[in-house]
Amino acid sequence: MNLTFYKYQGTGNDFVMIDNRTKIFPKQNTDIISRICDRHFGIGADGVILIENDEQFDFKMIYFNADGSQTFCGNGARCAVAFAKKLNLIDEKTTFLAVDGSHFAAIKNDIISLQMIDVDEIKVHKNTVFMYTGTQHHVEIVDKLETYPVFENGKKIRNSYNEPGSNVNFVEQLNDHTFRVRTYEKGVENETMACGTGVTAVAIAMHKTNRTTSNIVSLPVQGGLLEVSFDEKNGIYSNVFLKGPAQFVFKGEIFSSLHKIVF
Numbered sequence: 001m002n003l004t005f006y007k008y009q010g011t012g013n014d015f016v017m018i019d020n021r022t023k024i025f026p027k028q029n030t031d032i033i034s035r036i037c038d039r040h041f042g043i044g045a046d047g048v049i050l051i052e053n054d055e056q057f058d059f060k061m062i063y064f065n066a067d068g069s070q071t072f073c074g075n076g077a078r079c080a081v082a083f084a085k086k087l088n089l090i091d092e093k094t095t096f097l098a099v100d101g102s103h104f105a106a107i108k109n110d111i112i113s114l115q116m117i118d119v120d121e122i123k124v125h126k127n128t129v130f131m132y133t134g135t136q137h138h139v140e141i142v143d144k145l146e147t148y149p150v151f152e153n154g155k156k157i158r159n160s161y162n163e164p165g166s167n168v169n170f171v172e173q174l175n176d177h178t179f180r181v182r183t184y185e186k187g188v189e190n191e192t193m194a195c196g197t198g199v200t201a202v203a204i205a206m207h208k209t210n211r212t213t214s215n216i217v218s219l220p221v222q223g224g225l226l227e228v229s230f231d232e233k234n235g236i237y238s239n240v241f242l243k244g245p246a247q248f249v250f251k252g253e254i255f256s257s258l259h260k261i262v263f
Helices: 030-037 074-086 150-160 196-208
Strands: 002-010 013-019 047-052 060-065 093-098 101-108 111-115 122-124 128-132 136-141 167-175 178-185 190-192 216-221 224-233 236-245 247-256
Touching (some): 002 074, 013 074, 047 074, 060 074, 074 196, 074 236, 074 247, 122 196, 128 196, 136 150, 136 196, 150 167, 150 178, 150 190, 196 236
Parallel strands (some): 060 093, 178 216
Antiparallel strands (some): 002 013, 002 247, 093 101, 101 111, 128 136, 167 178, 178 190
């Protein structure tokens, strides 16, 4: 059995995309998912995304981190929308289902605008902010982000939270509406080039702590530029949109047998 896959990336966050509408992929086998994501012995990716049919929505997105754990991924969702368009499941707009609920998205060229979940529970501490934006996020302002030890400190903070842990975002303010971000992602257990749910948490955290009054925030990441916009009323953030590029990279095949997958 040969399984076709597609590689997509959104600001350097990269994903192996699989059309699983025929339910051919063995998604209970986390070893296969980890091997696919391995950058030395597999295809290499931050995660695996399956596109499946759904009776109420245009499609269903199932996201696996590189370690096989499931969560929601903002950049992955934007890439899933681009992939769904390539499969002719959608046109310029879509509503699809993910692990954290339904999402609306719109496409213009390679730019995907994705509506995120509302955020109404934000924990503000002396130097940090914590919230859930589809997955757990710790946000912390630091100096000299370019040389900051993101991996070392991110790993410590990630493991300081109870299961399932937390992604960790380190932030440097550039001006009144621009914040540079570097993120250590749980499930990948490393710094990634970008994190969509992470920059969403950063934008909301910076507004919540009065570091910006703008409801449109620019967020340079290692892999490019993302933008987050929102409405805020009585401490509740709604109409939250994550905007940025999502691009097809290449197509390939996984050659598999009943017991193993060979790349």
